[in-house]
Amino acid sequence: MSKEFDCVEMKRKGAKILQKKLSGLNMEDELKFWQERTKELKEQQRRLRKKRLTKV
Numbered sequence: 001m002s003k004e005f006d007c008v009e010m011k012r013k014g015a016k017i018l019q020k021k022l023s024g025l026n027m028e029d030e031l032k033f034w035q036e037r038t039k040e041l042k043e044q045q046r047r048l049r050k051k052r053l054t055k056v
Contacts, residue, residue, distance in 0.1 A: 022030055 022033065025033065
């Protein structure tokens with residue numbers, strides 16, 4: 001039986017991608033990156049909650 005999905009491999013790939021995005025950023029720019037990503041995540045969560053409530 002072979003694995004169809006390896007969560008550790010996925011985590012490592014994601015970490016590499018993130019490391020490339022953040023490399024070379026100073027602290028101020030990195031903070032701005034995380035603030036923007038947090039804002040995007042909260043907006044996505046809000047949309048999904050709203051969508052789920054309208055289906056009920």
